[in-house]
Amino acid sequence: MIRLIVALIFTFFAVLFCLPTHLSLKAAIKKNHIEGWTKAWKFVKKFFKALIFLSGTKVEVRGLEHLSEDKPYLYVANHRSYFDVIILQTITPGPVGFVAKKEFKRVPLLHHYMTDIGCLFLDRENPREGLKTISEATDHLKEGLSMSLFPEGRRNHDAELLPFKSGGYRMAEKSESGIVVTAMTGMDDIFENNKPLALRKKHVIIEFAQPVYPHEMDKAARKDFYDSIPERIVDMQKNHQV
Numbered sequence: 001m002i003r004l005i006v007a008l009i010f011t012f013f014a015v016l017f018c019l020p021t022h023l024s025l026k027a028a029i030k031k032n033h034i035e036g037w038t039k040a041w042k043f044v045k046k047f048f049k050a051l052i053f054l055s056g057t058k059v060e061v062r063g064l065e066h067l068s069e070d071k072p073y074l075y076v077a078n079h080r081s082y083f084d085v086i087i088l089q090t091i092t093p094g095p096v097g098f099v100a101k102k103e104f105k106r107v108p109l110l111h112h113y114m115t116d117i118g119c120l121f122l123d124r125e126n127p128r129e130g131l132k133t134i135s136e137a138t139d140h141l142k143e144g145l146s147m148s149l150f151p152e153g154r155r156n157h158d159a160e161l162l163p164f165k166s167g168g169y170r171m172a173e174k175s176e177s178g179i180v181v182t183a184m185t186g187m188d189d190i191f192e193n194n195k196p197l198a199l200r201k202k203h204v205i206i207e208f209a210q211p212v213y214p215h216e217m218d219k220a221a222r223k224d225f226y227d228s229i230p231e232r233i234v235d236m237q238k239n240h241q242v
Helices: 002-017 019-031 033-055 083-091 102-106 110-116 127-142 167-175 219-237
Strands: 058-062 073-077 096-101 120-122 146-149 178-185 203-208
Touching (some): 019 033, 019 110, 033 110, 058 083, 073 083, 073 167, 083 096, 083 203, 096 102, 096 127, 127 167, 167 178
Parallel strands (some): 058 203, 073 146, 073 178, 096 146
16 A cells, blocks of 8 residues: 555656656657657656556567667557556557557546557547547558557456457558567466555566557458468467566
């Protein structure tokens, strides 16, 4: 409980006192998207690293050698915790935005920082707006910003993955970016699985597969790859010991 209280106090004051930084980042992004997003990512990464330290979490990263600093990727991952976003932001070789559910856009202050790093807000109940968001994310990738997608649609604490929604994969296809299948294990043991609510010292694993480029495949091979993504994540998790 003490860890959680300290983390909440730290988060409150960090968000509050960094508002001037948000304004300068907003101006930098308007001037040059990718340079601004990169500055925002470097800034937010420091804050997230501090949160990970306060939680006592040990992060084991596998497959980082598959990734390049000079290429944007679409990270496709399972989703177990709020810490998925926090940890992923601190270990990728370059800046990465997220496709988040629209409800986060209504969270005071937080949505400003999410926008700074290139996050987009998806309305799953409005197909037209959903397509618009996918198009914007595709443009982000074309400009050099990696994006992250959680196709389960929500945090899932069950042993089995929820059905994956594959519409977002077109971002990689249309931008000619690589899809990096990403498996996360143990993330929800840091916070969500603890009763009463608390942050626990945990060892978590995040693993990156080699990038796969859907635009280089024919239609049948591309569909087979998209369908195989959940199974690929499960297979990667079988080798995780936390």
